[in-house]
Amino acid sequence: EDILPPTIKGTPTWEWILHLTTYKPRDIVSFFNCCQEFVGDEQYITEANLWDATRKHSEYLWKEFNDVFAGTVLSGHQDELQQLFDELSADCESDYGAYYYSVWAELSWHFQMEFI
Numbered sequence: 001e002d003i004l005p006p007t008i009k010g011t012p013t014w015e016w017i018l019h020l021t022t023y024k025p026r027d028i029v030s031f032f033n034c035c036q037e038f039v040g041d042e043q044y045i046t047e048a049n050l051w052d053a054t055r056k057h058s059e060y061l062w063k064e065f066n067d068v069f070a071g072t073v074l075s076g077h078q079d080e081l082q083q084l085f086d087e088l089s090a091d092c093e094s095d096y097g098a099y100y101y102s103v104w105a106e107l108s109w110h111f112q113m114e115f116i
Contacts, residue, residue, distance in 0.1 A: 005047045013050070020054065031057045 008016040021027035034053040039045050069077075 003044050005045070005050075008047060008050060017050075027057075027061075030060055034060065 004013040007013060011019075017028065017031065021031050031053060034056040035045055035049055037056060038049040038052040
């Protein structure tokens with residue numbers, strides 16, 4: 001916790017990160033790997049680093065999302081799905097943007113579980 005800002009938009013930073021990654025260890029690790037790219041050799045992670053990592057992590061999850069839906073009834077509809085999620089989370093720095101981002105991650109995870 002000492003390396004993170006205390007809050008993000010009034011929410012304790014760890015709570016914000018856990019909500020964003022839907023409490024999945026794999027996604028938490030992936031998110032912090034994305035943070036590393038923006039932090040470099042600095043000792044602390046800034047709020048700006050976290051927002052940058054959110055965008056980078058979203059790209060990673062979108063790739064995962066497409067891999068999960070390949071060969072399903074939604075295969076070939078990635079453009080429509082991306083447009084939908086882009087509209088829902090247009091302002092990723094708002095509480096609603098972060099919420100819809102986490103909904104997207106949760107939807108992807110649940111759909112993946114159906115086909116394992």
